[in-house]
Amino acid sequence: xxxxxxxxxxxxxxxxxxxxxxxxxxxxxxxxxxxxxxxxxxxxxxxxxxxxxxxxxxxxxxxxxxxxxxxxxxxxxxxxxxxxxxxxxxxxxxxxxxxxxxxxxxxxxxxxxxxxxxxxxxxxxxxxxxxxxxxxxxxxxxxxxxxxxxxxxxxxxxxxxxxxxxxxxxxxxxxxxxxxxxxxxxxxxxxxxxxxxxxxxxxxxxxxxxxxxxxxxxxxxxxxxxxxxxxxxxxxxxxxxxxxxxxxxxxxxxxxxxxxxxxxxxxxxxxxxxxxxxxxxxxxxxxxxxxxxxxxxxxxxxxxxxxxxxxxxxxxxxxxxxxxxxxxxxxxxxxxxxxxxxxxxxxxxxxxxxxxxxxxxxxxxxxxxxxxxxxxxxxxxxxxxxxxxxxxxxxxxxxxxxxxxxxxxxxxxxxxxxxxxxxxxxxxxxxxxxxxxxxxxxxxxxxxxxxxxxxxxxxxxxxxxxxxxxxxxxxxxxxxxxxxxxxxxxxxxxxxxxxxxxxxxxxxxxxxxxxxxxxxxxxxxxxxxxxxxxxxxxxxxxxxxxxxxxxxxxxx
Numbered sequence: 001x002x003x004x005x006x007x008x009x010x011x012x013x014x015x016x017x018x019x020x021x022x023x024x025x026x027x028x029x030x031x032x033x034x035x036x037x038x039x040x041x042x043x044x045x046x047x048x049x050x051x052x053x054x055x056x057x058x059x060x061x062x063x064x065x066x067x068x069x070x071x072x073x074x075x076x077x078x079x080x081x082x083x084x085x086x087x088x089x090x091x092x093x094x095x096x097x098x099x100x101x102x103x104x105x106x107x108x109x110x111x112x113x114x115x116x117x118x119x120x121x122x123x124x125x126x127x128x129x130x131x132x133x134x135x136x137x138x139x140x141x142x143x144x145x146x147x148x149x150x151x152x153x154x155x156x157x158x159x160x161x162x163x164x165x166x167x168x169x170x171x172x173x174x175x176x177x178x179x180x181x182x183x184x185x186x187x188x189x190x191x192x193x194x195x196x197x198x199x200x201x202x203x204x205x206x207x208x209x210x211x212x213x214x215x216x217x218x219x220x221x222x223x224x225x226x227x228x229x230x231x232x233x234x235x236x237x238x239x240x241x242x243x244x245x246x247x248x249x250x251x252x253x254x255x256x257x258x259x260x261x262x263x264x265x266x267x268x269x270x271x272x273x274x275x276x277x278x279x280x281x282x283x284x285x286x287x288x289x290x291x292x293x294x295x296x297x298x299x300x301x302x303x304x305x306x307x308x309x310x311x312x313x314x315x316x317x318x319x320x321x322x323x324x325x326x327x328x329x330x331x332x333x334x335x336x337x338x339x340x341x342x343x344x345x346x347x348x349x350x351x352x353x354x355x356x357x358x359x360x361x362x363x364x365x366x367x368x369x370x371x372x373x374x375x376x377x378x379x380x381x382x383x384x385x386x387x388x389x390x391x392x393x394x395x396x397x398x399x400x401x402x403x404x405x406x407x408x409x410x411x412x413x414x415x416x417x418x419x420x421x422x423x424x425x426x427x428x429x430x431x432x433x434x435x436x437x438x439x440x441x442x443x444x445x446x447x448x449x450x451x452x453x454x455x456x457x458x459x460x461x462x463x464x465x466x467x468x469x470x471x472x473x474x475x476x477x478x479x480x481x482x483x484x485x486x487x488x489x490x491x492x493x494x495x496x497x498x499x500x501x502x503x504x505x506x507x508x509x510x511x512x513x514x515x516x517x518x519x520x521x522x523x524x525x526x527x528x529x530x531x532x533x534x535x536x537x538x539x540x541x542x543x544x545x546x547x548x549x550x551x552x553x554x555x556x
Contacts, residue, residue: 043259043262043263043266043267044263047255047256047258047259048255048259068233068236069201072210073212076118076210076212076228076230077212077214079118079228080214081214083108083109083228084214087105087122087224088216088218088223090104090108091104091105091108092218092223098218098219098221100122100124100125100130100216100223100224102124102130102131105131106130106131109122109131109133115230116232117230117231117232118228118229119132119228119229119230120227120228121133121227122224122225122227123189123225124223124224125224127186127189127193127225181202182204183202183203183204183209183211188211188213188227189213189225189227191213192214192215193222194215195217196215197212197213198213199212199213201233208234209231209233211228211229211230212227212229213227214227214228266300269291269293269296269304270300272291273293273300273303273307276290276307277290277307277311280311290304290308291304292304292305292308293305323498328376332369332372332373335366335369335372336365338361339362339366342358342362343362346359346362375515389436389438389439390436391434391435391436391527392435392437392554393432393433393434393554394434395432396432396440396551397430397431398430399437399441400420400464400465400478401420401422403441403444403445403463404419404420405420414457415452416451416455416457416458416459416460416461416483417459417461418452419460419461419462420463420464421462421463421464431465431467431553432553432554433476433551433552433554434552434555435527435551436527439523439526440523440551442519442520443531444478446517446520447480447547447549448461448480449516450516450547451481451482451484451545451547452482454482454484454485454545455482455483455484456483456484459484460482461483462479462480463478464479465477467553468550472550474553475529475551475552475553476551476552477549477550478551479546480546480547480549481536481544481545481546482544482546483543483544484545485542485544486535486536486542486545487545489535492532492533495517495533496517496521496531496533497518524550524551527551529549529550529552530550531549531550532548533545533546
């Protein structure tokens with residue numbers, strides 16, 4: 001008889017090999033059309049995919065499950081080693097040939113306090129079941145390994161979890177793993193009867209269990225096999241999953257609300273802007289269709305502002321082109337009319353003086369048309385170049401100095417001189433502006449040529465540049481002034497209009513096309529600057545004209 005009661009406990013022994021980890025991938029789902037924009041679908045899909053991966057990872061609980069199985073196997077291994085040692089001492093007799101005594105073995109098993117969820121079975125050397133912990137206290141010698149499960153009414157959350165588990169089990173890699181670990185009790189017992197323990201996780205009728213088959217030995221003779229298993233693994237994993245259910249539900253609600261908010265505040269406004277842009281392209285009457293979202297104070301608000309400005313700029317450009325074409329037609333028609341009249345008169349001229357006069361008029365008109373066409377081509381080319389070129393740093397002081405030297409070297413004896421007057425630069429740093437060097441050079445040349453036209457012989461044209469102050473602190477201020485008669489006060493703005501001409505005293509009609517200052521304004525505005533004209537003098541006495549150009553400083 002056994003005189004003391006044994007407690008199953010953990011003992012530090014060798015550990016069975018760790019089970020390989022599962023790799024689970026979420027099932028592929030086909031997203032049905034929701035009638036939303038592509039951006040909205042992308043928002044929902046990105047949020048849902050991330051949430052789906054999180055949920056599948058929470059459902060599989062690979063790390064928790066693997067650690068739980070390892071702990072259970074260690075515990076079962078330790079208990080099996082202890083119980084088989086007691087069985088070897090108390091239930092194998094005292095004779096020279098060890099045999100397993102059934103009654104003594106059952107008595108030993110009765111005295112052990114087994115943990116809940118653990119089942120123990122004892123097999124003799126021939127693999128016949130001789131004791132079962134589930135039957136020892138009932139008077140029944142044998143019970144089936146898998147007692148019938150009682151059907152339960154599942155809650156909604158349990159049904160969702162069950163469905164998710166079914167999806168996970170349908171994954172091919174999971175199927176293969178479950179088939180590989182399917183329990184074969186007879187094979188495990190035969191292997192243990194050879195003298196080495198057999199332990200690991202198994203799937204028995206679809207249920208996950210941890211099982212240890214430990215040989216009962218006296219000295220080196222194997223007299224039986226003790227099988228210990230626990231079936232509470234799934235219940236523990238299910239409890240872990242259930243604890244994650246509220247968090248998963250909260251994550252799902254958060255993902256849906258986040259997707260909805262992103263759709264309402266990003267996708268739909270972008271869609272409104274796209275539809276408005278389509279409407280605007282159909283007719284200039286709809287140029288105000290683009291909504292003003294500047295109140296959002298974000299990138300979409302900036303986009304709406306940019307689209308509105310771009311639309312206004314495009315339609316202004318279209319209107320300018322239409323007006324420009326009309327002005328060109330009008331300006332060309334004048335010399336053509338003069339040419340026609342002169343040629344008709346030439347054929348009927350009777351004297352050489354009359355013919356010479358008509359020829360002179362024809363030559364003048366031809367030169368006028370040539371100059372006009374050249375300036376028109378220059379204005380059109382400049383517009384295209386400004387749209388194509390990108391801004392860069394321009395050292396404006398060096399440009400003005402070189403421009404003054406060029407005019408001075410090519411000046412005739414009776415022509416006004418061009419001087420660059422360097423300003424006091426307290427900072428000692430060069431003044432660098434942002435722009436296209438060729439276009440800005442065209443502005444300076446046009447202003448100098450205009451000043452030379454109105455300056456008297458022996459007069460001066462002065463170039464200056466300085467840094468702006470006050471509201472123009474981020475600008476460079478360029479001035480070009482002359483010693484001419486000045487500009488009529490009523491024409492200070494009109495001189496920048498296309499084909500506007502003001503003849504200098506004694507100058508022939510048609511000597512200018514009226515496009516020089518218009519080109520200057522076009523280039524300066526394209527550089528986000530300003531240009532204006534004024535008269536210089538003192539106490540009402542006009543001593544010349546002064547043109548001022550404001551251009552933004554270069555910032556890296």
